[in-house]
Amino acid sequence: MKTLKPILIALTILLFLGSCDNNDDTQNTxxxxxxxxxxxxxxxNAYIAIDNFDRNNNGKPDYYTFFFTDGRMTxxxxxxxxxxxxxxxxxxxxxxxxxxxxxxxxxxxxxxxxSGETYTxxxxxxxxxxxxGVTNSGFAKDSFIAYNLQAGSPIFGNENGFDFTSNPSExxxxxxxxxxxxxxxxxxxxxxxxxxxxxxxxxxVDYIFTDINGIQITGHYEGTLGIILD
Numbered sequence: 001m002k003t004l005k006p007i008l009i010a011l012t013i014l015l016f017l018g019s020c021d022n023n024d025d026t027q028n029t030x031x032x033x034x035x036x037x038x039x040x041x042x043x044x045n046a047y048i049a050i051d052n053f054d055r056n057n058n059g060k061p062d063y064y065t066f067f068f069t070d071g072r073m074t075x076x077x078x079x080x081x082x083x084x085x086x087x088x089x090x091x092x093x094x095x096x097x098x099x100x101x102x103x104x105x106x107x108x109x110x111x112x113x114x115s116g117e118t119y120t121x122x123x124x125x126x127x128x129x130x131x132x133g134v135t136n137s138g139f140a141k142d143s144f145i146a147y148n149l150q151a152g153s154p155i156f157g158n159e160n161g162f163d164f165t166s167n168p169s170e171x172x173x174x175x176x177x178x179x180x181x182x183x184x185x186x187x188x189x190x191x192x193x194x195x196x197x198x199x200x201x202x203x204x205v206d207y208i209f210t211d212i213n214g215i216q217i218t219g220h221y222e223g224t225l226g227i228i229l230d
Contacts, residue, residue, distance in 0.1 A: 034068070034096060034145060034209075034219035036176070041094045041147045043068035046203055046221045048113065049086065049228040060102045060111055066121075066186060066205070068096040068221050074164055075228055077156035086228070089162040090151040093173075096219060098186050098207060099126075099142040105183075115191050121184040123177075138167050141177045143184050145209055145217055149173040176211040184209040193227070201225045 033042040049065040067073060071092030088095070098121040102109045105120045113119075122142035150173065152166035178184050186207040194200040204222040211217065 032068075032221045032223060033094070034207075034217050036145070036147070036215065036217050042070050043094050043096060043219070043221060044070050044223070045072060045226070046205075046223065047073050047226040047228055048203075060109075063099055063101045064109075064113060064119075066096070066098040066100065066207075068094075068219065070094045071151075072160070072162045072164075073226065073228065074159055076159055077164060087156060087164040087166065088151065088168060089164055090155065091162070092151055092168055093149050094147045095149060095168065096145050096207070096209075097139065097143055098184055098209075100186065101126075113188055113191055115188055118185050118187040121178070121186060123180040123183045140170055140175075143209075144175055144177050145211070145219075146170075146173055146175045176209070176215065176217065179210045179212050179214065182210040189222075191225075193225070199224065201227065 030042075032044055032046075033040055035041070045068070047067040047069075049067065051062045051064070067086075069088070069092055072089040074087050077087050100106060100109065100119045100121050105122075108114075108117050109119060125139075125141050146168070149168040152168055155163045155165050157164060184207060186205055189204040189206065191203045192201060202223060203225040205220070207219045209217040209219065
């Protein structure tokens with residue numbers, strides 16, 4: 001997976017992880033997932049996509065996108081560094097996306113994600129984050145929780161033993177979008193990025209998501225972490 005040259009010294013270490021999927025389905029705990037109406041949906045893998053374009057020239061990443069899924073992710077057949085098109089493995093059935101922007105909604109977000117902090121995710125759809133006028137990520141909202149999904153088509157290729165394709169269609173499965181009055185929050189209990197042994201990179205998070213019908217969804221992930229540099 002190709003990456004853009006980082007513009008931030010604080011994120012230079014992440015270059016070592018740009019082409020790695022450090023997730024290991026068997027290492028994570030049985031509590032990795034989200035609960036909707038007392039039903040648990042597993043998400044064995046976690047990723048952070050870091051946007052380094054710095055469109056407002058303030059020396060910080062523009063946004064961080066947290067993904068939790070029972071499948072795998074890459075951008076090998078996506079935009080390869082432009083930040084809005086990722087690929088998902090064909091075994092995907094559950095997906096959480098929480099997009100966190102630096103700025104007034106997250107004054108505690110500086111040059112990197114920090115342990116012990118709680119961040120607020122976007123509830124809307126941000127247009128043209130990639131600088132080309134293309135709607136961000138191809139999804140209806142910046143943040144969502146989805147389950148009972150079906151993989152997209154066609155298959156683009158195989159990586160690390162998994163077949164990859166496009167975004168799962170929002171026409172299939174259950175998609176829950178956030179209430180704009182009660183934005184999702186994600187609390188980073190701990191995060192470790194290991195540049196010497198990338199497979200040891202880990203994250204421990206809890207998140208709360210209230211959908212447009214007032215349904216509250218809670219989620220947790222503790223385990224290995226994949227990094228995608230956009």
